[in-house]
Amino acid sequence: MDFTLTLLVAAISSGTPLLFATLGGVLSERAGVINLGIEGMMLIGAVMAYILSVTTGSLTLSIAAGMLAAGALGLLHAFLSVSLKANQIVAGLGITLFATGLSSYLGKPYGGQQVPNSIPVLHLNGLDAIPALGKVFGHLNALVWVSFVAVIMIHFYLFKTPWGLHLRSVGDSPSTSDAAGIRVFRYQYAHVIAGSMLCGLAGASLILVFTPSWNDGLTSGRGWIAVALIIFARWNPVRALLCAYLFGAFESLGFRMQLLENAIPPYFLKMMPYLTTIIVLMFVGWRNRNRPNGQPESLGVPYVREQRV
């Protein structure tokens, strides 16, 4: 494979955890709830997947554990932000801090062990026949295919089903939705929890595909990059896919430059994803300066039933 193809494969595989996390965030924010616990949920997902993987060796169990643990944090986030109407930003920060501590506490006894089996690469020979892209599609791991399915399903769900319409209306105007008979709180709970489970899957895919062993703070800010990607993708799942791969490309480009060029210290190459995030967001803000940026109207505003507005 030539350089471009290798980079494309690398961009897709390192963009996939970002994609899962971004999709999770999109689901939650479409219901009007900001989730800043994504980083923590990814960490918990990663550590639970890691523990189950080294103790049982089962991929299914470890992915399920990662998703369930993150889902539990999602339930907590929904309880705080939907039922108790707490400040969603602080609730998310609290969840990230708590999960950072908890994940390193849980992971410590198992530290240093290798994940026995990682997600397999699916060699699909039939696809090799497709010119150019066939080679790329033949070298992707199973979770990448899952992410393709997830994007299509979420897109279909959001824009082609009545539930998706309800969800979007909840995010834009919960009081109107409530008056129209949509169960606002149920929608918010369901999508915050489902979104959190996707973040758990993101963490699990990180440890089962990239890093064979647990270390503290393994996600190194990917959850926060996902928070930025939600804005960049304008709360749209298909755009989320493109944005996640763009960032995946930056990440693997940095890694590759480290191998090729000795002149730039690796520390500066590692800064690239963070600086790119800021620059990209500045570009998005500048481009959208005179028009709405696609953000759900009631994002971050707790809905209080007695105070209809």
Next chain:
Amino acid sequence: MSGKTVALPGGRWAISVRKDSTLQRTAWWIPLMSVCCALVFSGIFIAMNGISPFLVYGKMLDGAFGSSYGIGETLVKAIPLLLCGLGVSIAYRISVWNIGAEGQLVVGAIAATAVTIYWPDLPAIAAIPLMVVFGFVAGAIWGLFTALPRTHFQVNELITSLMLNYVALLLLNYLVFEPWKDPKGFNFPGSPMFTLAQQLPSIGGSRLHIGFLFALAAVLLYWVFTKHMSWGYELRLLSANPVAARYAGMSINKQIILVMLISGGLSGLAGMAEVSGVTHRLMYGISPGYGYTAIIVAWLAKLNPFGLILSSVLCGAVIVGGYSVQMIGLPSSMALMIQGSILFFLIGGEVLSKYRFTWSNLSDGGR
């Protein structure tokens, strides 16, 4: 108003709970209660690992307050927490979500160290003030990097400030592993030790350094400015009613920039105090997450300047206690777990401050 009355077992007493949205008093017991609940909650996770939470908390308490050394360490940790906590409190006053105190602290430490690297022979009278200025300005510039994208490109400051934390940490790692590494340091990732003239004097024989004077002075200034000057009034108006503030001719963007300069500067000062007063060199892992803990310090104190002193000592104790549980084989990041749960019990408990609780004696026939 809505509410209900619950009779307690025995039937003589009842507690009635009524929602009262006009309730304005600050509920002082909520921070206290949330700390207790957080300890119980974290205790469940500790117990699940087969370790007695009482043993762990006993060790933490003993480590933080059990000896004069422990108390000194707790206060030493409280200094950067107080400075960063003040910094983020000022920003939170106008709902600017600065979570970049960590990075601002790190660049403050870097800038203060730069003084020792490039002007190694300055006397204390020149070196210390120069380091203070460098630390403050570096933190302020880092804050500006967060403020300007927000004011000019509508970029959410949460993301920029957090991304800049990672950038600052990588910059720190680069410096301590490559150009500024001490050649006599046996491969230790750190700059050369500061000379006596570059160190903040410590008090008595303890590690407590006079940086706490900076912190107390900052608390006092914060109190004076926000309570007794028109600037504090402007900030209050801006957060309460931005539209009215705009009609009154106040510029939210100007305030965001000003607030982020001060917020970043205070964190930068914390970084200066840390290298010059505690570690006496720039080194790998200079901050055990002070910038993140500062968020909890600020919320626990409800942005009150004097409450900040208490909450920073408490969070300092949690960090020191976190170190002392390493002796029984637990990771020090347990401190983060406890801090995180304090935060969500705190904001979850705030809903209770909107309720009025009253006791009534049923046998009297009264309600």
